[in-house]
Amino acid sequence: MSRFRVNAHQPRYLRTATCLLAVMASLAPSMVHGQSADRMESASLQGLVRDSHDRPVAAAKVYLQTEIGTKTLTAVTDSEGLYHFAALRAGVYILRVEKAGYDAAIFGRCALGGKETKKIDLTLKPAKASAQSGSTGTPEFYDEPQFTVAGVTDTTQLGGHGSDTVVRTRExxxxxxASLKPLADVSPHTSAxxxxxxxxxxxxEHEPASFDANYRFGTQLVDEGKAREALPYLDRASQLRPGDYAxxxxxxxxxxxxxxxPAARTRLRALQTVQDKAGQEEAELHHLLGDVEEKLGNPLKAVQEYERAAEMSPSEPNLFDWGAELLMHRAMEPAIEVFTKGNHLFPHSVRMLVGLGVSWYARGSYEPAVQRLCEASDLNPDDPSPYLFLGKIQSVEKTQPDALVERLRRFVTLRPENATANxxxxxxxxxxxxxxxxxxTLAQVQSLLEKAVHLDPRLGPGHLQLGILYSERRDFxxxxxxxxxxxxxxxxxxxAHYRLAQAYRQxxxxxxxxxxxxxxxxxxxxxxxxxxxxxxEIQQFVYTLRDRPSALQPQ
Incomplete structure (x- = not known):
């Protein structure tokens, strides 16, 4: 069993880079509460968090993060300053500890073997006086955005360029x-x-008065997508321990x-009030509030919550969702700025590059859009998302850059039995x-289209393109x-109706x-x-740009 001890006293640039470095690993699919580890998920990480006087620090937040920042496990130190993560997959992790009044402690590139157990102790140093007196709690590595979202307005004129088909494609x-999800680490539903x-x-069920039993089972149900079933257990846990944040x-x-x-917002606002009174603030709270406010039709409140979450914790999910919210409500320049920042911090995030590419395209800049989407497909050639975005763009655009054609060729090479790829x-x-x-070329096109509609007989665009090919041959x-x-x-x-009319006329x-x-x-x-x-229905953000950032210049 290995043990390390880390202090939080590091140069600013090192803390910044370490905190935001990607780590090559896949985390367990949920917070580790009573999970049974199978052969692939049997590593564990534990340790002690203490202050500079070697006293244990209770109620500190401990984060374990993946390479592209899309999966994060969270633990809270107990009264003795101990934390524990179990059922982890083999890989490399970033460990970060935070608590109000202290500088964050970070341990980067912690490698775990398949069945290895490691102990990593961390020491929290008191925050500098200047940092404690700040009103925003902004991390040192956070750059102020060069825009301000001032309000929303009804959209009557898009102000975009191109045909209605192109505009609808952009939308x-x-x-x-916005609906892209991080790469999930979904383990098979094993007997264990x-x-x-x-x-x-x-x-x-046997211990209905046990906080731990209700909380552990409730959180597992939520992680498994059974939120409604989890409600009575988590409600009971909350009643048994009303002051428990988790x-x-x-x-x-x-x-x-x-x-x-509405119920989620009520509980989150109440929890936020308690946290504010205690001088504590949680990024995850703001992020979830952003999700809820967007669902309730309050995009201005939603984007403010997403921004605050990213400000407190510039993780991949926080930055992506902030950028996606801006993109959804047609704040193109701010979206480009946020996705550019996200790509810089998380260069291995496919969806961050997709978001950047789509933002450029929505702004009417075709070439940088294709460039970013091609880069996204290169990050993980097996991920179909970038190819699908490229395919939809090229379907309505007249020019076809060589890079785009090459990526679509790779898509069908990797997935020859995929109708859409063909x-x-x-x-x-x-x-x-x-x-x-x-x-x-026409023979190859016909072969690909015939294969596509054979693989998926309900692929309407495939049949349509075959009709267009036959029409050019005058085979009406x-x-x-x-x-x-x-x-x-x-x-x-x-x-299809329009072209059929032309064929009938012929x-x-x-x-x-x-x-x-x-x-x-x-x-x-x-x-x-x-x-x-x-x-x-989708309100447009009204925003102002402070200084036109370099990110807004096509590369």
Whole structure:
């Protein structure tokens, strides 16, 4: 068993770099409360937190973080200053300890073997007087943003460039970016995990007056996505120990995960009041409040909470969600600034680069958008997200950079049985063809499209693109068949109706052509109305830029 001892007295730049360094590991999928470790999750980390006089420090927050910052375990030291993380996967970790009135203590690059147990003791130094007197509690490594979100306004004019199709694509990509989740470390549902859940359930049912039994089982249920089932156990734990921060926060999180946002906000605000009176403030509290306020339709409050969370703890999730909130509400320059900062601090985060690329695209800057998305695909070639974003962008843009085509080629090479991969690469080749005489390319395009619709017969855009290919060859009977298949699987795809009308016209079927044009016009107007309604529902941030940061200049 290994033991280390670390002091928090480090140069500022070293503390900054260490705190924000990525670590190559996958954490256990939840806070470690009575989990049963399988063969892959049997390492543990424990230790003692003391002050400069060697006295144990109770109620200190201990964080264990992954390389790209997307998974963080949290523990609180007990009355003897002890902390413990169990059921960890083998890998390399960053350990950080924080408590009000002290400088943070950080131990970077702690390597754990598969079944290894390590002890790491940390010493907290008193915070400098100047830091204690500060009103914001801003970490030394936090850079003030060069923008201020001043309010919200209804969106009537987007002020963007490009066709309505391009604008709608930008809006859709912004929504999809906001829904990107960090790479999850989901362990298989083993018999050991099932036994652990059964054991915790039995303990909670046999000892209903036990805070520990109710809390442990409740938090496990929340981590497993069973928030509504967890509510009675966490409510009981909170009643048994009303002043316990962890129990109160877990109950608020369960309400939020269960979709009861008003109850979650009420509990979070009450908990925030208690923390403020105690001179304590938690980044996770602000972050969850941001989630809840956004769900309740209060984007200005949400972005303020996200910003404060990132200010207190500039982790990957905090920075990403702040940037995504700005992007969702069309604050493009601020979103670019935040995602650029996030990419600098977490260079291995795929979704941070995706967010940066989509922000550039939403701003109307095509080339830097493609560059960032290509970089995202290079970080983890097996992650489909960057390819899907690239594919959607190239579907509505006229030019096809070589880098984009190469990434889509790699996508279909890595996933030859993926219908979407075959379709997007076919479209990229189609747009890069030399003309109708480019028989070799057209044959490859047709082969890819036929494979795509064979793999997924309900892939409407695949059938549509086949129809377009047949139309260029003037094989209108095949084109009509392809367009009809498109409409069969996706009746709301207006372009299929328009192109089918043109094919009918070419074959002398004027009445059918008129009917398809009527349907096309009806769908187009309906989609335009839906898009306009969504634009009104998503309020736009009003913001001011202090100094135009270098991050806003395309690289």
């Amino acid at each position: 859709g990509l912004a929504r999809e970016t 995990a099932t036994a652990a859940e059964k054991s915790l359930r039995e303990a909670a 129990a109160s926060y877990a109950l608020a999180r369960a309400h939020a995960d269960a979709g009861d946002y 379709y997007y690469y076919a479209v990229s080749l189609w747009k890069g063809r030399k003309g109708p005489e480019d028989g070799e 009977s095949e084109a009509i068949s392809a367009y009809q298949q498109t409409i069969e699987v996706n009746p709301s795809l207006e372009e 074959t002398g079927q004027k009445l059918k052509a008129q009917e398809e044009l009527r349907v096309y016009d009806q769908i187009s107007k309906s989609k335009a109305a839906d898009a306009e309604r969504e634009r009104h």
